[in-house]
Amino acid sequence: xxxxxxxxxxxxxxxxxxxxxxxxxxxxxxxxxxxxxxxxxxxxxxxxxxxxxxxxxxxxxxxxxxxxxxxxxxxx
Numbered sequence: 205x206x207x208x209x210x211x212x213x214x215x216x217x218x219x220x221x222x223x224x225x226x227x228x229x230x231x232x233x234x235x236x237x238x239x240x241x242x243x244x245x246x247x248x249x250x251x252x253x254x255x256x257x258x259x260x261x262x263x264x265x266x267x268x269x270x271x272x273x274x275x276x277x278x279x280x
Contacts, residue, residue, distance in 0.1 A: 272278055
């Protein structure tokens, strides 16, 4: 069985620091990826909402044209 009570060397501390640094970098990449995905989803929702509003306006314009045609009135 190995003796685990020996004090840590500078090399041991350096290895631990590198490991922590690698974990921090991986965590940062993961966070950046989540933020990017959130922005993509938000942009998609915004685009869908704008498209729905445009469709609604077009339907409104079509209805006005039908009413004008039915009443034989033409708006300027």
